[in-house]
Amino acid sequence: MSDQIEAAGALVTAGLAANPLDRPAGDCGQSGACANCGTALSGPFCSKCGQRAHLHRSIGDVFHEFLHGITHFDGKAWTTLPMLLFRPGKLIRSYIDGHRARYVAPVPLFLMVIFLMFFVL
Numbered sequence: 001m002s003d004q005i006e007a008a009g010a011l012v013t014a015g016l017a018a019n020p021l022d023r024p025a026g027d028c029g030q031s032g033a034c035a036n037c038g039t040a041l042s043g044p045f046c047s048k049c050g051q052r053a054h055l056h057r058s059i060g061d062v063f064h065e066f067l068h069g070i071t072h073f074d075g076k077a078w079t080t081l082p083m084l085l086f087r088p089g090k091l092i093r094s095y096i097d098g099h100r101a102r103y104v105a106p107v108p109l110f111l112m113v114i115f116l117m118f119f120v121l
Contacts, residue, residue: 032053034046034048034049034051034053035051035055035097035098035099035100036049036051036098036099036100036101036102037049037051037099037101041053046101049101049102050101051100051101055098055100065105066107076102076103076104077104077109077112079102079103080102080103080104080109083103084109091103
């Protein structure tokens with residue numbers, strides 16, 4: 001039991017320590033280059049591709065992204081599904097490297113595939 005409590009404490013400590021490191025330096029954390037297309041950022045979104053300037057990496061941000069991804073699904077599936085079927089390694093590497101504006105997030109994609117499986121069966 002104490003190992004679980006210690007692990008939870010270490011997770012919280014790591015999250016608190018990583019939070020200041022996650023934000024880029026500059027004007028409210030919105031400077032640098034877009035992770036998706038490399039365009040210089042001048043605000044909270046990229047002016048070329050529309051991706052958010054800040055990539056969600058804290059536990060709270062991941063939970064928020066999970067809920068948002070389940071409830072908001074758009075036409076990105078037509079780009080994501082062929083890549084997932086024919087070039088899955090390239091899709092995963094591209095998503096990890098920050099090229100996320102053109103792809104469906106993993107959790108909503110998983111839920112969509114499960115829904116389609118039940119619908120077809």
